[in-house]
Amino acid sequence: MSTPVAKLIEQLWVKFREMNPQAGQIVDLLAERGDTLQNDHIAFRTFNDPRVGVAKLAEPFLAGGYVIGDEYQFEEKKLYAQHFEHPDPQLPKIFISELLLEKFDLSVRHTIDALIDQFDPASGNAEHPLCVAGRPWKPSYEDWKQLRDVSEYAAWMAAHGYCANHFTVFVNALKSVSSLQQLNALLLDEGFKLNHEGGEIKGSPEVFLEQSSTLASTVEVEFTDGTFPVPGCYFEFARRYPLPTGQLFSGFVAKSADKIFQSTDSRS
Ligand code: OOG
Ligand code: NI
Numbered sequence: 691m692s693t694p695v696a697k698l699i700e701q702l703w704v705k706f707r708e709m710n711p712q713a714g715q716i717v718d719l720l721a722e723r724g725d726t727l728q729n730d731h732i733a734f735r736t737f738n739d740p741r742v743g744v745a746k747l748a749e750p751f752l753a754g755g756y757v758i759g760d761e762y763q764f765e766e767k768k769l770y771a772q773h774f775e776h777p778d779p780q781l782p783k784i785f786i787s788e789l790l791l792e793k794f795d796l797s798v799r800h801t802i803d804a805l806i807d808q809f810d811p812a813s814g815n816a817e818h819p820l821c822v823a824g825r826p827w828k829p830s831y832e833d834w835k836q837l838r839d840v841s842e843y844a845a846w847m848a849a850h851g852y853c854a855n856h857f858t859v860f861v862n863a864l865k866s867v868s869s870l871q872q873l874n875a876l877l878l879d880e881g882f883k884l885n886h887e888g889g890e891i892k893g894s895p896e897v898f899l900e901q902s903s904t905l906a907s908t909v910e911v912e913f914t915d916g917t918f919p920v921p922g923c924y925f926e927f928a929r930r931y932p933l934p935t936g937q938l939f940s941g942f943v944a945k946s947a948d949k950i951f952q953s954t955d956s957r958s
């Protein structure tokens with residue numbers, strides 16, 4: 691695992707664990723039970739501005755042999771997403787969503803534009819991929835609150851920018867639990883808080899995918915007008931089922947994803 695894309699994923703994982711101590715605790719918990727972690731997918735968020743859109747974030751993954759999978763629409767949340775997968779099954783799928791800026795009023799667009807204007811597009815290149823750029827702008831807490839009132843997603847982006855929003859445990863590969871229900875019960879027992887939006891488990895064997903996730907841990911973020919607690923990253927758990935062809939379903943389910951996004955809601 692030493693290709694540039696594998697190195698990039700390792701770098702994302704290290705940052706993710708730093709930002710989200712929950713992740714390390716869950717990995718340790720699984721390790722105590724004799725399980726090693728296999729990542730099903732990584733998710734990124736962005737805005738649909740060409741300087742930073744899905745296509746821009748996907749560049750290093752496409753260069754590393756990933757191919758475009760399906761696309762997904764989220765009317766109410768004003769989001770569009772695509773997933774990418776690699777012929778090497780050891781490499782996680784990549785899920786990238788973007789906020790559709792034209793669907794917001796001018797004052798919201800102005801706030802977001804002012805953030806993107808602080809990003810130096812020359813810095814998002816092959817040597818310094820956008821997905822590990824961190825937060826290339828300085829928002830105020832006032833910006834965060836304005837955005838939070840129209841889109842939790844936009845507020846999250848303003849606060850955190852570019853990092854893995856979540857990694858995902860591939861539940862099929864676990865030996866110490868035989869279902870997502872069992873894993874959830876273990877996590878709740880250990881004191882982790884799960885996202886209950888749309889039920890603890892999203893999806894079903896009928897749609898070939900079951901998912902659950904922790905609620906994002908609260909992190910202290912520095913804004914231009916002070917440091918404030920806001921939702922950070924979360925950890926997801928996915929169990930995949932075989933299609934009639936016998937192959938495991940490798941896509942995502944928009945109806946479930948819609949609820950998974952809410953793992954970072956400040957009011958959950
Ligand atoms: C992505 C939410 C959707 C999935 O697996 O369906 C998702 C996000 O929170 O950015 O990850
Ligand atoms: Ni996910």
